[in-house]
Amino acid sequence: MTSGTPATPSPTSRGTAVVTGASSGIGAATARRLAADGFAVVAAARRRERLDELAATVPGVRAVTLDVTSDDSVAELVASLNDVAVLVNNAGGALGTERVADAAADDWRWMYEVNVLGTLRVTQALLPALRAGAGGHVVMVGSIAGHLVYEGGGGYTAAKHAETALAETLRLELNGQPVRVTEVAPGMVHTEEFSLTRLRGDQAAADKVYEGVEQPLVADDIADVISFAVTRPAHVNVDLLVVKPIAQAAPYKVARGPIG
Ligand code: NAP
Numbered sequence: 001m002t003s004g005t006p007a008t009p010s011p012t013s014r015g016t017a018v019v020t021g022a023s024s025g026i027g028a029a030t031a032r033r034l035a036a037d038g039f040a041v042v043a044a045a046r047r048r049e050r051l052d053e054l055a056a057t058v059p060g061v062r063a064v065t066l067d068v069t070s071d072d073s074v075a076e077l078v079a080s081l082n083d084v085a086v087l088v089n090n091a092g093g094a095l096g097t098e099r100v101a102d103a104a105a106d107d108w109r110w111m112y113e114v115n116v117l118g119t120l121r122v123t124q125a126l127l128p129a130l131r132a133g134a135g136g137h138v139v140m141v142g143s144i145a146g147h148l149v150y151e152g153g154g155g156y157t158a159a160k161h162a163e164t165a166l167a168e169t170l171r172l173e174l175n176g177q178p179v180r181v182t183e184v185a186p187g188m189v190h191t192e193e194f195s196l197t198r199l200r201g202d203q204a205a206a207d208k209v210y211e212g213v214e215q216p217l218v219a220d221d222i223a224d225v226i227s228f229a230v231t232r233p234a235h236v237n238v239d240l241l242v243v244k245p246i247a248q249a250a251p252y253k254v255a256r257g258p259i260g
Contacts, residue, residue, distance in 0.1 A: 017034045020068055023046070024193050031061055135244060215247065
């Protein structure tokens with residue numbers, strides 16, 4: 001190596017990164033990206049076969065079954081870890097597009113359980129491990145829905161606003177400790193499952209969400225931003241990154257057709 005050339009990180013030289021919801025979309029892309037960055041990645045979600053496939057194809061990735069809505073499942077995850085450098089709270093999603101007048105409390109409950117309480121549960125359980133090493137980093141994958149509201153999005157925007165509040169409160173409470181807290185708030189990201197889940201399995205309706213949008217973000221764009229935040233020097237805390245495709249000015253303001 002010539003003097004002045006940065007050393008290529010050996011696998012796992014950056015420590016352990018836990019990524020929740022790593023079986024698809026942004027989580028899977030983040031697991032791949034952080035492994036390439038030199039983290040030993042723990043890829044966690046419920047669908048184990050998808051995680052095993054990821055672990056089999058990406059060196060540096062280990063699969064762990066996790067349901068963020070279960071205390072027992074989170075306790076099992078924690079028992080398998082010593083110190084953790086990065087936790088990416090990505091598991092989450094939206095369910096339904098009903099207006100407040102017609103929304104089902106069960107849909108709201110699901111969104112709160114996964115996005116808010118799931119993030120709380122995993123973060124609480126891993127805080128000792130995040131404090132154990134040289135320094136920890138908690139990343140929340142929030143949404144622009146955590147900063148704005150839109151009609152038909154009441155339950156999701158409420159849950160993502162709560163996740164934003166959780167990130168900001170945690171940063172205040174950890175002040176003076178070597179644990180960073182970053183929120184990444186994406187706009188429209190074309191992943192296979194996000195809209196399909198929200199629209200209860202209606203593939204045609206899910207495809208319509210992205211129809212005519214020249215270039216929605218893809219999961220790798222968000223993985224890239226997460227990678228940026230967690231690879232800054234330890235004294236640099238990136239608080240919030242709001243990332244939207246050029247075609248999107250707001251949740252309800254999306255250009256369809258060629259840009260330019
Ligand atoms: P996705 O493809 O639907 O992935 C969601 C992930 O969450 C899956 O891996 C799923 O895995 C996991 N998950 C769901 N319930 C879980 C549970 N109880 N325990 C553990 N894991 C669970 O969605 P995505 O587009 O990648 O979204 C990822 C995150 O980004 C979410 O928090 C979402 O709100 C946020 N986001 C997405 C967009 C977008 O436009 N796509 C925009 C802004 C923010 P299993 O089913 O295998 O458990």
